[in-house]
Amino acid sequence: MAKQPDRTGNIEIDRKARLKIPRQSVPKQKPAARVHNFSEVYLGFDVETAKLEASRCLQCPDPSGCSKACPLHNDIPRAMWHIARGEFLDAAAVYRETSNLPEVCGRVCPQEKLCQGSCVVGKRDAPVFLGKLEYFVADYERRTGGIRKPALAPATGKRAAVVGSGPAGLAVAEELLKRGHAVTVFEILPVAGGVMVYGIPSFKLDKRVLADKVKCLEEIGVKFVCSTTIGKDKTVDDLFNEGFHAIFLGTGAWTPTTLNLPGENLKGIYMATEYLVRGNLPPEMLPAHMNTKPEAGRHIAVIGGGDTAMDCVRTSRRLQIQSGIADGTVVDYYRRTEKEMPGKAEERANAIEEGIQIEFLVAPVQFFGDDDGHVRKMELIRMQLGEPDASGRRRPVEIKGSNFVVDADTVICALGYNQDRLIEKTTPGLKVDKWGCFVVNSETGATSRPGIYAGGDNVTGADLVVTAMAAGRRAAVAMDAYLRGL
Secondary structure, three states, X not given: XXXXXXOOOOOEEOHHHHHOOOOOOOOEOOHHHHOOOOOOOEOOOOHHHHXXXXXXXXXXXXXXXXXXXXXXXOOHHHHHHHHHOOOHHHHHHHHHHHOOOHHHHHHHOOHHHOOHHXXXXXXXXXXXXXXXXXXXXXXXXXXXXXXXXXXXXXOOOOEEEEEOOOHHHHHHHHHHHHOOOEEEEXXXXXXXXXXXXXXXXXXXXXXXXXXXXXXXXXHHOOEEEOOOOEOOOEOHHHHHHOOOOEEEEOOOOOEEOOOOOOOOOOEOEEEHHHHHHHXXXXXXXXXXXXXXXXXOOOEEEEEOOXXXXXXXXXXXXXXXXXXXXXXXXXXXXXXXXXXXXXXXXXXXXXXXXXXXXXXXXXXXXXXXXXXXXXXXXXXXXXXXXXXEOOOOOEEEEEOOOOOEEXXXXXXXXXXXXXXXXXXXXXXXXXXXXXXXXXXXXXXXXXXXXXXXXEOOHHHHOOOOHHHHHHHHHHHHHHHHHHHHHO
């Protein structure tokens, strides 16, 4: 095959030769070692393997499938070109043109369903490790001089409040500040970062990554007010009365879905959010009512099949070992098959390497406790798949008479999240749908109240870091126009 121009039309590349480059492996901690710590499992590329892996990119003509599949439309081929040439800071700059958190997205996004899933190389071989390369260059930038600070427009005199410091909130804060507006972020928890700090375990996302980003935002002028609940300590209308001209609601989805089964209130049964928050963070980062470690029994059961369930089984396994229970069991119970599981295959593989068992086509029926009211056993029923439901996945159907009982002295329910209704109840005229999600213009994030915008999980329901960030960036554009029109 003759050499062909890359996507810029300026430099010739040999795509046939690039297809012969083998995929580079990403080093990670050995399972026997990593279950004893909460450090990141993946150790990341070194300089030479990063360059070689990026050289596998075929520099597809624009529009590129990988860039189109990314909710942020990162210019991935251009970033890969720079990485292959060892121009890591240039590659990081490419990502930061369209992403506020490449160091996070590269670690936690389901790339196999997004950019990597659309990589042309994947039709012939394993796709390019796009996510691992994304956070490699973002980390390289952080280590070699710190996160590059954006240029700021002249001050407009307008003030914006951001409620919530998750991916949507941080994106809005940065984008509005870049456009010259003063920004204050209100966070309910003691440390900024939202779900990226409190919902994602450290073995997937080191807390220092978010701390560095928040520090950068503070240095360029974003003000963070933590341990403050909007809707309780002060209302949205209080913020307007304090002089804020526009408000973004990025409160996420934190209310857990419950099972509503007999025995669900026994001691030793946790909702996923509480378990992950208490299990992954030191006491000084937690509110007073949550600053103790959760239980980790000898027989731990996790209910659910998404990434949160995998976070729970892996967290509980580490807590189990820290408690001296080296021979305990951790089992994830899921009512469908692996084909229907919504989480990352990579995370399931890591969990299995760490000794986690997954039992498919089962669902809980009830829980049994001891005389002290602590869970000890769980009854389940076997399932079979029927016709597809509204999600497009085949609906699980109970097999009558297939009930069985297992030991379970710690149970974690990871069934998804719903909206907290506090802001809805304390903000007159703010419309929500039947699930409690804010009703917004999908292009702008504008709510039913002028000057109030929303985006992320509190609009879509629980979704991805990258989709929340994309929503925040769209809202920031609309809020800028609104503020300039006042």
